[in-house]
Amino acid sequence: MDTTKTPAQSAPESDSTEPAAATVTEAAATDIAVTDIADVAGDEDGDLDDASDDLLNQDSEDRPTGVFAAAAAIAGAGLSLVALSGTWVSRVISERQGLIGQIDSVNATSMEQKINALYSDGWHMTALVNGVFSTIALLIGMFVLVGPSFGAPGRVNPSWVKAVSWVAVALGLVGVLIFGLMYFDVLFPLPKAAAAA
Secondary structure (H helix, E strand, O other): OOOOOOHHHHHHHHHHHHHHHHHHHHHHHHHHHHHHHHHHHHHHHHHHHHHHHHHHHHHHHHOOOOHHHHHHHHHHHHHHHHHHHOOHHHHHHHHHHHHHHHHHHOOOOOHHHHHHHHHHHHHHHHHHHHHHHHHHHHHHHHHHHHHHHHOOOOOOOOHHHHHHHHHHHHHHHHHHHHHHHHHOOOOOOOOOOOOOO
């Protein structure tokens, strides 16, 4: 029995292996193409992430923090409260003016002149110094409230900063009115001495 094959009989086997090799080549090419596409997409995603991070960092650096406005609002409110309750500076100046009044009262010829020398000047200096502190507090509060209008576009102070600024403005205005009236003897005028009989 002859088991050898003729070239004609072995040809179909070679033909059957060629499509398999072509399929493997196509699959490998498809895998390479998919890998390239994934790499390109990954690079693009990484570039987008880097760009978004850069934009966020730039926005956070450019955005005003509002620390100065908050500090100014607190300082204005505190200054207005101190002015209404009386500052240490005004007390020292008042005592100094009272000492000067005692020296001047020696040469006073009437009771009214003695009262003015001993008390009136000291009270006026107290009202003047506290009025100046109230005016400064009022100006600071107004500056904080109108500051965003002259700053960077879209800049808005937090609500609590606005509230504290309004406190500074209100108390500063009250202090200016009270101490102004006291300085000009409209509020709490100086007592008059009784006329001698």
